[in-house]
Amino acid sequence: MxxxxxxxxxxxxxxxxxxxxxxxxxxxxxxPAPHLHEAQxxxxxxxxxxxxxxxxxxxxxxxxxxxxxxxxxxGRYLGRAGDAASRNSLFITLFHPSAHDPRTPHKLRTLAAxxxxxxxxxxxxxxxxTAVWMQQVCCLSGWSGEVCRxxxxxxxxxxxxxxxxxxxxxxxxxxxxxxFTANLITTLSQLYAKVGSGEPCExxxxxxxxxxxWWLRGAPGMPxxxxxxxxxxxxxxxxxxxxxxxxxxxxxxxxxxxxxxxxSDKTAKDVPALLAPVRRASVAKTLPEGEGQHEKTDTYTxxxxxxxxxxxxxxxQNVPSVRARMTQKQxxxxxxxxxVVDAVSERIRSTRAExxxxxxxxxxxxxxIILVALHTESLSGSLSDMWDSLHRLPRKNRLINTLLSTRxxx
Numbered sequence: 001m002x003x004x005x006x007x008x009x010x011x012x013x014x015x016x017x018x019x020x021x022x023x024x025x026x027x028x029x030x031x032p033a034p035h036l037h038e039a040q041x042x043x044x045x046x047x048x049x050x051x052x053x054x055x056x057x058x059x060x061x062x063x064x065x066x067x068x069x070x071x072x073x074x075g076r077y078l079g080r081a082g083d084a085a086s087r088n089s090l091f092i093t094l095f096h097p098s099a100h101d102p103r104t105p106h107k108l109r110t111l112a113a114x115x116x117x118x119x120x121x122x123x124x125x126x127x128x129x130t131a132v133w134m135q136q137v138c139c140l141s142g143w144s145g146e147v148c149r150x151x152x153x154x155x156x157x158x159x160x161x162x163x164x165x166x167x168x169x170x171x172x173x174x175x176x177x178x179x180f181t182a183n184l185i186t187t188l189s190q191l192y193a194k195v196g197s198g199e200p201c202e203x204x205x206x207x208x209x210x211x212x213x214w215w216l217r218g219a220p221g222m223p224x225x226x227x228x229x230x231x232x233x234x235x236x237x238x239x240x241x242x243x244x245x246x247x248x249x250x251x252x253x254x255x256x257x258x259x260x261x262x263x264s265d266k267t268a269k270d271v272p273a274l275l276a277p278v279r280r281a282s283v284a285k286t287l288p289e290g291e292g293q294h295e296k297t298d299t300y301t302x303x304x305x306x307x308x309x310x311x312x313x314x315x316x317q318n319v320p321s322v323r324a325r326m327t328q329k330q331x332x333x334x335x336x337x338x339x340v341v342d343a344v345s346e347r348i349r350s351t352r353a354e355x356x357x358x359x360x361x362x363x364x365x366x367x368x369i370i371l372v373a374l375h376t377e378s379l380s381g382s383l384s385d386m387w388d389s390l391h392r393l394p395r396k397n398r399l400i401n402t403l404l405s406t407r408x409x410x
Contacts, residue, residue, distance in 0.1 A: 013050065013066075013069075014069045014070070014072075014073050016047045016050075017047065017048055017050070017069075017070055017073040017074070017077075018073055018076075018077060019047065020043050020044070020046070020047030020048040021048060021073075021074070021077045021090070023043055023047075024040060024043045024044065024048065024090065024093065024094075025086065025090050027039055027040055027043070028040070028086075028089055028090060028093060029086075040093060044093075044094065045103070048070070048074075048094065049062070049070065049103070049106065049107065049110065050062055050066065050070065062106070067109075067110060067113065068113070070110065071110060071113045071114050071117055072117070074094075074110075074114055074126075075114055075117055075118060075121070075123055075126055078090070078091065078123075078125050078126050078129060079123045079124075079125045079126060080125075081125055084128065087125060087128075087129055088128075088129050088132045088133075088235070091129035091130070091132070091133055092132065092133055092136060094107070095107050095108075095110075095111045095133055097137060097143045104143075108143060108146045108147055109150075111130075111133075111147050112146070112147045112148075112149070112150030112151070113150065114126060114130075115127070115130050115147060115148075115150070115151065116150055116151055116154045116155075118130070119151070119155070119169050119170070119173065120165070120166075120169050122169070122172065122176055124176055124177055127173075127176065127177035127180040128177055128179065128180060130147075130180055131177065131179040131180035131182075131183050131233075132179075132235050134147075134180075134183040134184075134187060135183060135230060135235065135242045135244060135245075136242050138243075138245060139183045139186035139187045139190065139230075139245045139247075140186065140187070140190045140195065140196070140245055140250075144183075144187045145187055145190060145191050147187075148184060148187040148188055148191065149191065151184070151188070152188070152191070152205070152208065154166075155169075155170055156205050156207050156208040156211070157205055157207075170211055171211075171214065173215070174215050174218075174226055178226060178229045178233070179229050179230065179233045181215060181226060181229070182226055182227055182228070182229035182230050182246070182247065183229075183230060183245075185212055185215065185216070185226075185227065185247040185251070186230075186245055186246065186247035186250060188204075188208060188212070189204075189212070189247050189250030189251050189253075189254060190250040191204075192204040192250075192254060193249075193250035193251070193253040193254050193257075194253075195249050195250050195253050195336050195339055195340065196335070196336060196339045198339070198342075198343075200257060200260075200343060200346065200347065201253055201254055201257040201258075201261075201343070203261050203262075204254065206304065209254075209304055209305070209308060210304060212251070212308065213304065213307045213308050213311060216308070216311035216312075216314075216315065217307070217311055225315065225318045225321070225322050227246055227247050227248065227251075227311075227315045228246060228315065228318070228319065228322055228326070228331070230244030230245065230246055231244050231246060231322075231325075231326040231327055231328060231331065232322055232325040232326055232327070234327075243328065244327060244328060246331055246332075248312060248315065248316070248331060248332050248369075248373075248378075249332060249333060249336035249337065249340065251308060251311075251312055252312060252332075252337070252340055252366075252369050253339075253340045253343060254305070254308070255305055255308055255309045255312065255365050255369070256340060256343075256344050256362045256365045256366045256369075257343060257344070257347060257362065258305040258362075259305075259357075259358035259359070259361040259362045260347045260351060260355075260358055260362065309365050309368075309369075312369055313368060313369065313372050316331070316369070316372045316373050316376050316378050317372060317376060319331055319376045319377070319378045320376055320377075329377070329380060330378075330379075330380055330381060331373070331376075331378035331379070332373050332378050332379040333381075334379065334380075334381050334382060334383050334385065334386050335385070337370065337373075337379065337386050338385045338386045338389045340366070341366065341386065341389040341390055341393070342389055344362055344363070344366055344393070345389070345392060345393050345394055347362065348362075348393070348394045348395055349394050359395055359397075360397050363393070363395070363396070363397045363399060363400050364397065364399050366400070367397075367399035367400050367402065367403045368399065370386075370403055371399075371402075371403055371406070374406065387404075387407055390403065390404060391404065
């Protein structure tokens with residue numbers, strides 16, 4: 001089947017972007033054929049992303065203004081898409097990443113800008129398509145992380161002087177695009193938790209943790225069990241099965257390593273009020289103004305991660321109520337839990353003796369999350385490596401010993 005591209009003219013920028021998207025959608029509805037893949041790539045290179053000159057084979061980067069115009073056109077076109085299956089197919093084709101494709105960095109940069117704009121403008125179609133894309137490439141992947149890194153820069157490195165509508169846009173996400181929000185939590189957490197890498201956690205910005213806590217705690221009108229959305233939401237227009245990755249593992253790693261974070265120079269009052277939990281205000285009042293700023297910050301940070309820990313436990317406790325709608329039984333991967341235990345072991349070995357309280361808090365959080373996960377059957381499969389890792393902990397406390405005794409009782 002031949003493809004007529006005569007009406008597409010690169011000189012008609014930016015209308016060529018809209019025309020290219022329409023033509024690409026037509027091609028995607030055609031019966032599969034070898035030559036169609038080349039046609040798709042030609043349309044994207046020449047007319048959608050405008051990253052290749054007609055007379056050249058080299059990939060070039062768009063200028064900043066040109067890129068903004070392309071992002072705007074993509075947002076408008078995808079925002080008007082009526083059929084979710086067709087939209088998702090088009091989106092995945094547009095932003096399909098490959099380690100061997102020189103176009104990938106350019107596409108990911110464009111996608112990051114598109115998602116940032118979609119959050120600000122409440123473009124639900126783009127956010128829903130991005131959620132499907134994130135699951136296809138895996139929320140824990142570097143590709144997904146690269147896109148979400150742009151959101152960190154745009155939305156989470158804020159001060160109280162930041163525009164209020166930034167925080168309002170973030171707070172609207174769970175009701176507006178729950179699947180995107182759940183996958184976003186997984187990727188944002190993984191950026192700093194680095195589950196499976198063998199590296200210790202990097203301390204995330206406190207506005208980011210505050211927002212995640214707010215999302216997970218829920219509010220009137222918010223969907224329940226937000227963190228389990230990837231396990232309960234169908235993905236229209238996706239031919240390849242994709243394993244959902246809930247955010248529990250990276251959030252767990254952040255919680256259990258948080259007691260080992262060094263005190264921050266940033267005071268609690270630097271966290272934007274619209275992003276911080278209500279408790280921030282009460283913590284700020286615990287000491288007189290101008291005194292003990294580090295103490296206020298440390299207390300605030302401790303409370304913040306305690307709330308995050310509680311949110312994880314509540315999510316795991318809610319698993320039985322949504323199990324009938326879950327697409328897979330496994331909420332926590334045993335391999336990921338083992339990597340968290342190993343990370344805690346390494347933290348304990350390198351911790352000064354006077355930080356016994358930090359070690360005990362980390363072990364308590366670790367044991368509680370695993371105990372609740374086992375009780376709700378959220379952690380299943382081959383657990384021998386996890387148990388072995390727990391036995392190798394340099395130090396154990398009462399809760400860890402209780403956890404180990406549950407294995408013996410089985």
